[in-house]
Each structure stands twice: as structure tokens, then as C-alpha cells.
Amino acid sequence: MLEGLLAAISPTALFMEIVGVVIGIIFGAIPGLTATLAIALFVPVTFLMSAENGMIMLGGIYAGAIFGGSISAILVDVPGTPASIVTGWEGHAMAREGRAPWALGTAALASGTGGVISALALMFLTPPLASFALTFGPPEYCALLLFSFAVVVVMMETPLLRSLLSAALGLLIATIGLDPVMGAARFTFGEVHLYSGFNMVAVLIGFFCMNQAVYLAFESLGETEGPAIDFGGENSSLALLKTLVVQPFTYLRSSVIGIFLGILPAVGPVTTPFVAHALERRFNAKDEKYGKGSTAGLIAAEASNSANVGGSLVPLISLGIPGSGAAAVFIGALTLHGLQPGPLLFVNQPVLIYTFFWGFVAINLFMMVFGLYGARYFAVVLKLPQSMLATFIAVFSILGAFAIDNSLFDVGVMLGATAVAIWFRALKIPILPIVMAMILGPLFEQQAVVLATTSESLGNVLARPIADVFLAITVAMVVYAVFKRRTGGSAVPMG
Amino acid sequence: MRIFNVASFAIITGFGLLLALQLPGISPAARTYPLVMIVLVVVSSAVVAVREVAGWAGKAPLDGKLNAILTAPSARQLRLAAFVAVWLAYWWVLPVIGFMIATALAIFASLYVLKTRSLLLAALVAAVFAILFSVLFTTVLYVPVPLGALDEALIEWIYALQH
Incomplete structure (x- = not known):
């Protein structure tokens, strides 16, 4: 742990932490650019770095982008990322009253505090979870992965059958190439490039970056003048820090909710602020401004969505299961560096993991400082023309896909994934299940094949209590989701 | 639908x-x-x-963004189609005409179809970034990009500077 701390405060690591946070805040502040897009775009850049510095930079981008979204939400009521919608309710109301610096400062402080709490949770929750996972055999792994797929499928707002189809497609596409057990070629159609399957990073860039370039290009064609930004007066850091003393439980409650929801697969930073904000309302019943300019409401929204980032990294690092789209891209980055996320990462690369954990603490502290003193400068990016953004996201997407393996085939894969993302959007087929299934598919197949060949009967599987618990929860969750949707509990009817 | x-x-x-x-x-x-x-x-x-x-x-109902695209005036739709065509063409011509020229042309064409206010600025941005990316790939990232005449000249010039 100490070795990790020293590595995390080395000059190179500190530089990467700052660079990651700055890039993240810039991307997050620009409406239309998400944390997932920013991470996917910068994955190829991490080739240049050691694995720990690459992870630290991507962690900085992730955390910075979630906070960056609040800048535009507060100043112009346009959430930079979907995670900042609730921040816009509270923060922009403050900005309209001439309290923009207070809102920006509160957002920075709450984001930083939530992030630091989640970083500590990451540091102390992940190792026991990973050691517990080391006891897992194929039955437990299969049951855990089935549970993860089921959570993603039922959590999506899209019709259940379409979410299931998305996961099944991901699992099927993951079988393209050499099979993980026998090494036999499958569905390659004689194409040499397909022997190693589709390049996951190229697919992720297509799913999360290039299609955003298309939407931004469309928006740029109807672009009007840039938004007018009014910063109001100065903020007082001391008065802001006082909220930590006056409202410590608001910070704590919201952070815990963020971490918990982050650990659950598919509950990303978009949903989290709504839950935390709704819960915090019960503790602030007398606050008349709640929902339209309340400091407590803003703290709840920002602390929870920042804490969600650290929470989503817990299952990713300890079990190899991504909790969100951004975390899924993180897995792509780790595999590019030859690392397999999961419990063995702690055994094989303990220094790397603790360097990242401490780096994540530092990232959140830097984010707090930059947010407190530099938010107004980052807001300048709101003036960038969207035509420029669309063009450069397109060029970075293509060059990023090319640079992974110096292959124009991967660029084709990325462009194909872009088309699929837009097509599936029209069909209301969600992308997250397909991404998770493509990432976890090979592991699932490997464990399923070993399970099938080593277990003589179903009784052997059912004699494993951990696997039984996961399977029971999975069945209960699916039955509940089907029942709830049939009785009108879902916004979208079943497909 | x-x-x-x-x-x-x-x-x-x-x-x-x-x-x-x-x-x-x-x-x-x-x-x-x-x-x-x-x-x-x-x-x-x-x-x-x-x-x-x-x-x-x-x-x-159809997704909001896609609905906006489908119901937009045809001139705006055409420009969006042109934007997509530019980047598909970039993928296609990259190995034919080389990295630097292809990148400069694609950035300029993209900014042009998206109605950037100043064409001069678009040309300048395209040229500067094409050279910048080229130098970055050659000297920092060591990514072998498809070479055209300009790319070869740039590599020779960088090599001459280094030795």
C-alpha cells in the first residue's frame, strides 16, 4: 500500500492525474460529450504510458468529466453530461440569483468530497471482495456473470426482450475468432483480422464516440450564437468549506448512496443523483428552495454522482465486471495493457492497483481544487463551435481506432459499430448490455465450458451455496422485473 | 416505422x-x-x-435526436450526409493518398460542410492539425501511418533534423 502511495505521488503520476482531470473537466463541460466518450477517445493515448499512469489518467478523465458536466448545467442550464441534470435544477437556479460562484464552488466541493469518500471505499472494499472472489470456481463465476447480465438487462429502461437481445448479440459477437478453450476458429469467414475477434476498443470508440460526432454535426448545423455566461461575484472558499461542518451527513449519505449504486451493474452516474436527491429531500423537508436552488440538493446531486464513479470501479477491479459504460471502456484499456481485471489483478499487480487507488484519491483532490478556483476558466469551452467539436471527435475516433493496431480494418470495425449504435438507437435496443456481453463473453464461455466438463450433474452446481445465492437473486430479480413491467411499472412497454 | x-x-x-x-x-x-x-x-x-x-x-415514439434528424429540412440532412461521407471517404483514401493530405482534406471538408464561418480559418486549422498529427505519429507515438509524398518528405526532414 505504501509503495502504491509513493508511486501515486511521483512527478509523472501527479502530472497524469492533473492532465486527466483537466481533460475530463473540459470534455464534461461541453454538452454532448460524455465521460464514456472522453475515456474511449483517450484509451489509445495510454499506449505511451505505463499501465498505472494510463489508468490514473483515465481515472482522472472519468472523475473530471462527471464534475465538468456540472459547469454547463449550472451556468447555462445545459447539462454537460446526463449525470448533471439534477445539478442543473439546483445550480442554475442559484446562478439566476447571481450565485453562480457559490453553485460552482459547492459542486466542486461536493464532487471532490464524494470522490474522495468513494476512493477510500474503493481502497478498502475492493481487496476483501477480490480475496472472496479468489475462492470462486466455475459455478460461482457463471452464476455471478449471469447475475450481472440479468441486472443490466432488467435495469435498462428499454423493453426487456430488446435488452435481452442486446446481451445475447454481445455474447454471440464475442464468439467470433478463436474460441477461448480449444483455439478453434469460429465465424471468421476466412478473414485473418477476425481470428482475434473484433477489436474491443475500436468497437467502443464506434459505440460511444463516432456516433456522438454525427449528432454533434447535426446540432452544429442548427447552431445559434454561443450561450451568454454570467459568473456573478466571487465565491468564498471558507464559507463553502463550512458546509462540510454544517451538513456533514448530507455529504456522507449522498456519497454512500453513490458508492452503493455504482457497485450495482448498470446503475451509472445518470440515475444516481435522482435517487440521492429524492432521499435527501426527506431530510430537508423545511427547505423551501429544495429542487430550485438549494445547497443541500446540489450537494446531494454532486456528491452522489462523483461517488458513483469510485463505486463502479469496485466490481470492475475486484471481479472484472464493469458497472457502467465508462467502466466497460476502462476494461478495454486494461486489456490493451495486457491486464485481466478481476481478483488475480491483486495477486499479480498489487503495486499497480494501490498506485491507482491512491492516484484516485489525489485525482479527486485535484478536481476539488480546479473546480473551486478554475471552473470559470473551464467554462470558456462552452464557446467552442460544435462544427469544430464534431470534426475533431471524428478525426480522433478514426485515428484512435487506427492507432490501436495500425490497422485500417479496425477503423472499418469502428465505423461499423457507429452505424450499429445509431441503428440500435432507432430500434430502442440498448448498447450497454451488448458492450458488457462482448467484454465478459469470453470469460463466461470459458467458465461455462469448464463447468460443463467438470460437473457430472446439476446437483454438483446446486451444492455450491454462493452460486445458489447468485442464481436465486437472479431468478427473483427477473421474475420481479417481468411482473412489474406487465403491471405497468415500466415507462416503456415490453417489446 | x-x-x-x-x-x-x-x-x-x-x-x-x-x-x-x-x-x-x-x-x-x-x-x-x-x-x-x-x-x-x-x-x-x-x-x-x-x-x-x-x-x-x-x-x-422515435428517439428524440433521430426524430430531429429525420424531420429536419433536407438541406440540413444533406449536409449531415456529406459529413458522414467525408469521414467514410477519409477511411477509403487514406491508404491511397497518404496521411497528411488525406487528413488535411478531410478536416477542411468536414468544417466546410458544417458551415464553419471562415473558410480561411478552416483551411488553416486543417493544415496545422494535419502536420501536427503527422509529427505526433512519426516522432512520439511511432504509429506507421499510410505514407504519401508529403509524409515521406516530412519523415526525411525530421530524420535530417535528428542527425
Whole structure:
């Protein structure tokens, strides 16, 4: 742990932490650019770095982008990322009253505090979870992965059958190439490039970056003048820090909710602020401004969505299961560096993991400082023309896909994934299940094949209590989701 | 919209069946798992297609962004199509005319079709970034990009500077 701390405060690591946070805040502040897009775009850049510095930079981008979204939400009521919608309710109301610096400062402080709490949770929750996972055999792994797929499928707002189809497609596409057990070629159609399957990073860039370039290009064609930004007066850091003393439980409650929801697969930073904000309302019943300019409401929204980032990294690092789209891209980055996320990462690369954990603490502290003193400068990016953004996201997407393996085939894969993302959007087929299934598919197949060949009967599987618990929860969750949707509990009817 | 949905889910079903046709050529030990996935994809997409045909799926409104694109004035749609065409063409011409020229042309064309206010600025941005990316790939990232005459000249010049 100490070795990790020293590595995390080395000059190179500190530089990467700052660079990651700055890039993240810039991307997050620009409406239309998400944390997932920013991470996917910068994955190829991490080739240049050691694995720990690459992870630290991507962690900085992730955390910075979630906070960056609040800048535009507060100043112009346009959430930079979907995670900042609730921040816009509270923060922009403050900005309209001439309290923009207070809102920006509160957002920075709450984001930083939530992030630091989640970083500590990451540091102390992940190792026991990973050691517990080391006891897992194929039955437990299969049951855990089935549970993860089921959570993603039922959590999506899209019709259940379409979410299931998305996961099944991901699992099927993951079988393209050499099979993980026998090494036999499958569905390659004689194409040499397909022997190693589709390049996951190229697919992720297509799913999360290039299609955003298309939407931004469309928006740029109807672009009007840039938004007018009014910063109001100065903020007082001391008065802001006082909220930590006056409202410590608001910070704590919201952070815990963020971490918990982050650990659950598919509950990303978009949903989290709504839950935390709704819960915090019960503790602030007398606050008349709640929902339209309340400091407590803003703290709840920002602390929870920042804490969600650290929470989503817990299952990713300890079990190899991504909790969100951004975390899924993180897995792509780790595999590019030859690392397999999961419990063995702690055994094989303990220094790397603790360097990242401490780096994540530092990232959140830097984010707090930059947010407190530099938010107004980052807001300048709101003036960038969207035509420029669309063009450069397109060029970075293509060059990023090319640079992974110096292959124009991967660029084709990325462009194909872009088309699929837009097509599936029209069909209301969600992308997250397909991404998770493509990432976890090979592991699932490997464990399923070993399970099938080593277990003589179903009784052997059912004699494993951990696997039984996961399977029971999975069945209960699916039955509940089907029942709830049939009785009108879902916004979208079943497909 | 319903025709589009039905056709789309039929295509996904067809994709599953196309992969199923490849199964006999795969060694038996490696085909069981993909067979299960194919069945899952074919059945679920076929069921959704049938529900669409029967009208049981309900009428969900089209996604907001896609709806905005489909209902936009044709001039705006054409420009968006041109933007997409520019980047598809970039992928196609990159190995033919080399990295620097292709990148400069693509950035300029993209900014042009997106109605950037100043064409001079667009040309300047395109030229500067094409050179910048080229130098970055050659000297920092060491990514071998498709070379044209200008790229070769740049590499020779950088080599001369280094020695």
C-alpha cells in the first residue's frame, strides 16, 4: 500500500492525474460529450504510458468529466453530461440569483468530497471482495456473470426482450475468432483480422464516440450564437468549506448512496443523483428552495454522482465486471495493457492497483481544487463551435481506432459499430448490455465450458451455496422485473 | 416505422441464421456455446419481429435526436450526409493518398460542410492539425501511418533534423 502511495505521488503520476482531470473537466463541460466518450477517445493515448499512469489518467478523465458536466448545467442550464441534470435544477437556479460562484464552488466541493469518500471505499472494499472472489470456481463465476447480465438487462429502461437481445448479440459477437478453450476458429469467414475477434476498443470508440460526432454535426448545423455566461461575484472558499461542518451527513449519505449504486451493474452516474436527491429531500423537508436552488440538493446531486464513479470501479477491479459504460471502456484499456481485471489483478499487480487507488484519491483532490478556483476558466469551452467539436471527435475516433493496431480494418470495425449504435438507437435496443456481453463473453464461455466438463450433474452446481445465492437473486430479480413491467411499472412497454 | 422495425429485426434474425450456417465447419467441442447464443438471438429477435408485425409492441415514439434528424429540412440532412461521407471517404483514401493530405482534406471538408464561418480559418486549422498529427505519429507515438509524398518528405526532414 505504501509503495502504491509513493508511486501515486511521483512527478509523472501527479502530472497524469492533473492532465486527466483537466481533460475530463473540459470534455464534461461541453454538452454532448460524455465521460464514456472522453475515456474511449483517450484509451489509445495510454499506449505511451505505463499501465498505472494510463489508468490514473483515465481515472482522472472519468472523475473530471462527471464534475465538468456540472459547469454547463449550472451556468447555462445545459447539462454537460446526463449525470448533471439534477445539478442543473439546483445550480442554475442559484446562478439566476447571481450565485453562480457559490453553485460552482459547492459542486466542486461536493464532487471532490464524494470522490474522495468513494476512493477510500474503493481502497478498502475492493481487496476483501477480490480475496472472496479468489475462492470462486466455475459455478460461482457463471452464476455471478449471469447475475450481472440479468441486472443490466432488467435495469435498462428499454423493453426487456430488446435488452435481452442486446446481451445475447454481445455474447454471440464475442464468439467470433478463436474460441477461448480449444483455439478453434469460429465465424471468421476466412478473414485473418477476425481470428482475434473484433477489436474491443475500436468497437467502443464506434459505440460511444463516432456516433456522438454525427449528432454533434447535426446540432452544429442548427447552431445559434454561443450561450451568454454570467459568473456573478466571487465565491468564498471558507464559507463553502463550512458546509462540510454544517451538513456533514448530507455529504456522507449522498456519497454512500453513490458508492452503493455504482457497485450495482448498470446503475451509472445518470440515475444516481435522482435517487440521492429524492432521499435527501426527506431530510430537508423545511427547505423551501429544495429542487430550485438549494445547497443541500446540489450537494446531494454532486456528491452522489462523483461517488458513483469510485463505486463502479469496485466490481470492475475486484471481479472484472464493469458497472457502467465508462467502466466497460476502462476494461478495454486494461486489456490493451495486457491486464485481466478481476481478483488475480491483486495477486499479480498489487503495486499497480494501490498506485491507482491512491492516484484516485489525489485525482479527486485535484478536481476539488480546479473546480473551486478554475471552473470559470473551464467554462470558456462552452464557446467552442460544435462544427469544430464534431470534426475533431471524428478525426480522433478514426485515428484512435487506427492507432490501436495500425490497422485500417479496425477503423472499418469502428465505423461499423457507429452505424450499429445509431441503428440500435432507432430500434430502442440498448448498447450497454451488448458492450458488457462482448467484454465478459469470453470469460463466461470459458467458465461455462469448464463447468460443463467438470460437473457430472446439476446437483454438483446446486451444492455450491454462493452460486445458489447468485442464481436465486437472479431468478427473483427477473421474475420481479417481468411482473412489474406487465403491471405497468415500466415507462416503456415490453417489446 | 413499423416496416423499418420488422425489417431490422428480420435482419438480426438473418444474422443469427447466417452464423448458424457456419456451425458445421466448426469443431464439435467449440460449437455448443455459440449454438446456444445463436438460438437466443434468433428466438428473441424473431419474437420481437412477430410482435411488431402483430402490433403488440405498442407505438413507442422515435428517439428524440433521430426524430430531429429525420424531420429536419433536407438541406440540413444533406449536409449531415456529406459529413458522414467525408469521414467514410477519409477511411477509403487514406491508404491511397497518404496521411497528411488525406487528413488535411478531410478536416477542411468536414468544417466546410458544417458551415464553419471562415473558410480561411478552416483551411488553416486543417493544415496545422494535419502536420501536427503527422509529427505526433512519426516522432512520439511511432504509429506507421499510410505514407504519401508529403509524409515521406516530412519523415526525411525530421530524420535530417535528428542527425
